[in-house]
Amino acid sequence: xxxxxxxxxxxxxxxxxxxxxxxxxxxxxxxxxxxxxxxxxxxxxxxxxxxxxxxxxxxxxxxxxxxxxxxxxxxxxxxxxxxxxxxxxxxxxxxxxxxxxxxxxxxxxxxxxxxxxxxxxxxxxxxxxxxxxxxxxxxxxxxxxxxxxxxxxxxxxxxxxxxxxxxxxxxxxxxxxxxxxxxxxxxxxxxxxxxxxxxxxxxxxxxxxxxxxxxxxxxxxxxxxxxxxxxxxxxxxxxxxxxxxxxxxxxxxxxxxxxxxxxxxxxxxxxxxxxxxxxxxxxxxxxxxxxxxxxxxxxxxxxxxxxxxxxxxxx
Amino acid sequence: xxxxxxxxxxxxxxxxxxxxxxxxxxxxxxxxxxxxxxxxxxxxxxxxxxxxxxxxxxxxxxxxxxxxxxxxxxxxxxxxxxxxxxxxxxxxxxxxxxxxxxxxxxxxxxxxxxxxxxxxxxxxxxxxxxxxxxxxxxxxxxxxxxxxxxxxxxxxxxxxxxxxxxxxxxxxxxxxxxxxxxxxxxxxxxxxxxxxxxxxxxxxxxxxxxxxxxxxxxxxxxxxxxxxxxxxxxxxxxxxxxxxxxxxxxxxxxxxxxxxxxxxxxxxxxxxxxxxxxxxxxxxxxxxxxxxxxxxxxxxxxxxxxxxxxxxxxx
Numbered sequence: 001x002x003x004x005x006x007x008x009x010x011x012x013x014x015x016x017x018x019x020x021x022x023x024x025x026x027x028x029x030x031x032x033x034x035x036x037x038x039x040x041x042x043x044x045x046x047x048x049x050x051x052x053x054x055x056x057x058x059x060x061x062x063x064x065x066x067x068x069x070x071x072x073x074x075x076x077x078x079x080x081x082x083x084x085x086x087x088x089x090x091x092x093x094x095x096x097x098x099x100x101x102x103x104x105x106x107x108x109x110x111x112x113x114x115x116x117x118x119x120x121x122x123x124x125x126x127x128x129x130x131x132x133x134x135x136x137x138x139x140x141x142x143x144x145x146x147x148x149x150x151x152x153x154x155x156x157x158x159x160x161x162x163x164x165x166x167x168x169x170x171x172x173x174x175x176x177x178x179x180x181x182x183x184x185x186x187x188x189x190x191x192x193x194x195x196x197x198x199x200x201x202x203x204x205x206x207x208x209x210x211x212x213x214x215x216x217x218x219x220x221x222x223x224x225x226x227x228x229x230x231x232x233x234x235x236x237x238x239x240x241x242x243x244x245x246x247x248x249x250x251x252x253x254x255x256x257x258x259x260x261x262x263x264x265x266x267x268x269x270x271x272x273x274x275x276x277x278x279x280x281x282x283x284x285x286x287x288x289x290x291x292x293x294x295x296x297x298x299x300x301x302x303x304x305x306x307x308x309x310x311x312x313x314x315x
Numbered sequence: 316x317x318x319x320x321x322x323x324x325x326x327x328x329x330x331x332x333x334x335x336x337x338x339x340x341x342x343x344x345x346x347x348x349x350x351x352x353x354x355x356x357x358x359x360x361x362x363x364x365x366x367x368x369x370x371x372x373x374x375x376x377x378x379x380x381x382x383x384x385x386x387x388x389x390x391x392x393x394x395x396x397x398x399x400x401x402x403x404x405x406x407x408x409x410x411x412x413x414x415x416x417x418x419x420x421x422x423x424x425x426x427x428x429x430x431x432x433x434x435x436x437x438x439x440x441x442x443x444x445x446x447x448x449x450x451x452x453x454x455x456x457x458x459x460x461x462x463x464x465x466x467x468x469x470x471x472x473x474x475x476x477x478x479x480x481x482x483x484x485x486x487x488x489x490x491x492x493x494x495x496x497x498x499x500x501x502x503x504x505x506x507x508x509x510x511x512x513x514x515x516x517x518x519x520x521x522x523x524x525x526x527x528x529x530x531x532x533x534x535x536x537x538x539x540x541x542x543x544x545x546x547x548x549x550x551x552x553x554x555x556x557x558x559x560x561x562x563x564x565x566x567x568x569x570x571x572x573x574x575x576x577x578x579x580x581x582x583x584x585x586x587x588x589x590x591x592x593x594x595x596x597x598x599x600x601x602x603x604x605x606x607x608x609x610x611x612x613x614x615x616x617x618x619x620x621x622x623x624x625x626x627x628x629x630x
Contacts, residue, residue, distance in 0.1 A: 068599060068602060068603060077602055077603065078599065078602035078603075123464075124464075125463060125464040137566075139566075141456060141461055142459070142461075144457070146456055146457075146567070147568070148440060148567060148568025148569065149438075149439075149440040149568050149569055149570030149604075149606070150568055150570070150603055150604055151568070152568040152599060152603050153566065153567055153568035154566065154568075155565045155566075155568075155598055155599065156565060156566055158565045158598035158599075159474075159562040159565050159566065160476070160558060160561070160562055160596070161475070161478070162477075162478055163476070163477055163558075170598045170599060171598075171600070172596060172598060175598070243475060243478075246475070247474040247475055247562075248566065250470045250471060250473045250474050251452075251454075251468065251469065251470075251471055251474065251563065251566055251567070252461070252463055252468055252566070253462070253463025253464050253465055253466070253467040253468035253469075253470075254463065254464055255464035255465070281475070281487060283470055283473035283485045283486075283487060283490070284383060284393065284467060284470065284473075284485060285486070287383060287392055287393035288383060288392065288393075288465055288467050289464075289465055291464070
């Protein structure tokens with residue numbers, strides 16, 4: 001049975017693992033990303049691969065990277081959080097490790113991992129959403145990863161939800177990830193705490209009385225206790241998530257949405273309002289089935305496992 | 316060389332043609348749609364097929380129909396402008412004509428026709444848009460029609476562009492087709508003519524002085540003459556079209572958009588502002604190529620030709 005290595009390269013961490021054909025992780029390690037130097041990033045990837053190979057016979061490497069990846073070529077055109085600009089990552093890693101290497105967008109790799117081994121099993125048309133600080137996405141259609149003409153599909157966090165809306169780091173305004181993400185959850189909570197502190201007593205208490213110090217974990221903790229202010233923040237973020245998913249359903253008609261990322265650890269606190277808004281916003285509702293909206297199952301390892309599985313395409 | 320018949324069933328007209336393997340129409344006819352009776356609609360389709368078969372040897376029938384089509388089964392779940400509700404159209408037509416029959420959404424058939432024989436040749440990732448009263452869509456990805464889990468993909472006219480926006484017949488508010496369509500063009504022109512008649516002199520003149528009688532052809536005619544008020548209406552509609560296309564690019568990353576439908580006969584009057592808004596709204600702009608936005612080439616026959624070609628799948 002052939003083993004492959006999956007590597008998840010984020011802005012701060014490189015996580016890698018040896019993965020078997022059933023998506024099981026046999027060995028795993030992490031290190032920091034030297035994010036300012038492209039050659040040192042390639043070196044870091046090669047180091048983790050070599051360390052893992054010492055104990056396992058490995059046939060290929062799959063890399064999930066937060067950036068725009070040229071299909072086939074493995075060049076990273078652009079990465080918002082790393083120094084890559086037209087970086088031939090596949091070639092650089094292949095030279096260093098001597099194994100066939102596949103490079104994929106990290107959110108695509110996550111969606112693929114969930115499709116093959118997690119919450120997406122059995123559904124050939126699905127969307128994976130990573131709801132963290134922003135919203136990432138990966139699209140599986142008819143059992144195949146949809147990469148787009150130039151490998152930039154599924155940048156779903158940047159559909160415009162509100163004309164003249166909140167500024168986004170992509171240069172636009174009103175992007176979905178400014179309303180349905182962890183950043184939005186914190187924005188809601190801090191705004192509520194500053195304009196209506198009496199309502200936000202528990203949130204303020206958890207942040208030592210400073211509205212500007214409220215972070216996502218405080219909102220989740222307060223919501224779990226049943227705090228109405230925190231629940232209201234989740235309701236607002238979930239509502240935006242559901243409306244955006246209805247837009248995606250109008251375009252793609254997926255059978256399932258799989259929600260992962262840091263904010264998804266709140267579970268039903270997030271998904272109950274999301275599902276309600278989705279069902280209320282779906283075009284043609286009443287004349288079509290309602291897609292499942294469910295939690296990711298593979299956690300932080302989804303991208304690593306997905307990248308390792310995608311590496312099998314070269315075997 | 317096998318011939319097939321393509322049938323385009325709209326709310327008011329049934330158009331059918333005998334089509335060869337190169338997308339050429341060898342014979343064609345039209346009749347009204349008996350839209351209130353589902354059995355009489357099936358009868359009407361069978362009649363046009365039988366008339367065309369009298370002079371040509373035909374192997375299969377492809378129907379493009381304005382509705383939600385169950386993939387594979389050929390059942391129309393729902394059609395906004397016809398009486399179909401869970402209507403087994405494929406089975407009814409096959410019984411009547413004795414030929415294998417394929418049923419496809421009409422905008423999907425249009426996109427497929429343009430992909431195979433029109434403006435989409437050579438581009439395996441494209442979106443076809445029908446900009447008429449509303450906005451219809453068809454999606455070709457990696458050279459395959461994308462139908463979605465339940466056959467309802469590409470209902471792109473109903474992505475929400477504006478929270479609490481204009482009402483839409485789908486039950487939602489703020490749908491794209493309320494801002495980037497022929498209906499919106501007329502809305503703009505009438506509103507302008509009622510609130511600022513001095514600006515809209517030429518538009519009012521073409522409508523015998525009555526703002527409420529301005530229709531799309533008047534706006535197009537005035538814009539062709541260079542009338543600033545009419546050009547402003549096209550600029551507004553084109554802007555919304557371009558913003559929505561940028562949303563679709565964030566999701567799908569197509570290589571080309573093909574714009575057909577009645578409003579597209581205005582050509583560059585529509586497409587120049589559309590392209591400008593698209594380029595300005597595209598997420599990741601500067602780090603990715605800009606997709607072509609071009610006019611459909613097959614005109615009103617695109618759906619018929621596409622449906623006929625899709626019928627070849629059963630041969």
